[in-house]
Amino acid sequence: MADTGASRSSNSADGDALIELRGVERTYGSGHTAVRALRGVDLELKPARLTVIRGRSGSGKSTLLGIAGGLDLPTGGRIRVGGRDVSAMTARERLLLRRTEVGFVFQSFGLVPFLSAAENVGVPLRIAGIPPQQREERVARVLEEVGIASHARHRPAELSGGQQQRVAIARALAQRPRVLIADEPTGHLDAETGLLIMRLLRRIVDSGTVTVLVATHDARMAELADDVFDLRDGHLRPASI
Template identity: 60%
Template sequence: MSDAAPEEAGTSPEQRPEPMVVVEGLHRTYGGGATAVHALRGVSFTVPRGRLTAVRGRSGSGKTTLLNLVGGLDTPDDGTVTVDGTALADLTGEQLLELRRDRVGFVFQGFGLLPVLTAAENVGVPLRLRRAPTAEREERVALLLSLVGLADHAAQRPGELSGGQQQRVALARALANRPRLLLADEPTGQLDADTGLAVMELLRAVVRSEGVTALVATHDEALLGLADEVLELTDGRVRQGREPLPGAGTLAL
């Protein structure tokens, strides 16, 4: 099974960059006995650097569990997760917090914006947490709001923005600390089809412009064609193979 990005002409295996994410033999079960839920059953794959990889699967297939494990928000029962060359199992609780703060950005279906803060203030929250200088914070916030097309909405609060605009603010916030890995869990799940497509196109553009690696969970077939690779989960297992998917490119696992 090969899950690396397609090899470029003239690039030897020694010259290819180390994958951003390496998952090996991942198992996660919730509960026990007859009611146990086997969310993941021996999942293994890699995510190439600088690419947008979609995790495809129906509700309950294990997508959210997988992203939580990759982001260090949960611990596997068995198996390993390596992010940016760092094995998560080797980290202390404080080191995991630092990794999530400095190297991983999160975008959730529910936006997760603070309603009392403006769009600019929401984007600036991660920078405040690491006590970035005011001038640096304001410059970065202005750049990111411009990047997601919301420069004219900086002073508005979430309740004054549409769902698509709120998700754009959430994306800008996730990029505030210049993460190397962006994890997005059903980022278009609460949006209509056209707005969801626009957000996914923006996410792809951000991957290119910011040099970020993105792992995006979605069940929306229309969005898969925007991904560089598609990984499919079915009942907690990886679907292996390289056959084309409807509306998408090659299945690379």
């Protein structure tokens, strides 16, 4: 994790929370078909912590992560990222926010099938306008970090699920986010491979530059976390582990 963060601007205005949710509500639809997925959620993500959100299927984990990362807006309450009010931002500002502050990892990896591991990691950097040499160096470094440097030229179909997830994590880290948001990152992996991915996330946090927020069904993930919350009936509560 050599120089991750070197180019970040410091724009955290209030306290040291990277992401702050206050009374966040999210209702899908309206009338009697409305689904109240989140019913007043408070959450503060501090630097260099691994936070796990547990909850059964349909409990609102993905909804919460999407809002925390600026993919979606709450229907009530407030969300601040780096001290800035996300609901007051334009769609373009939120897009920039996602590019600069937040990296996403999903259970289905989301890699481009006809690109190599290195190319998958490099594409967002190219979109962000990083010059070629700097890009190559950064790609090599993050692939090394996630332990997949020897497979840089492999395409996703030539990689195992765990290796594909490492590439997806590398792709997210390459943009040097302050917060890495992972929605069921081990959901498509066997138990042993899932554990290795969790340990990788733990190591990334321990390197001191990134905060990680994970949603999971997996009880073992909680053992590696600094903070564990349970999401139930649209409410988030600290877990009694």
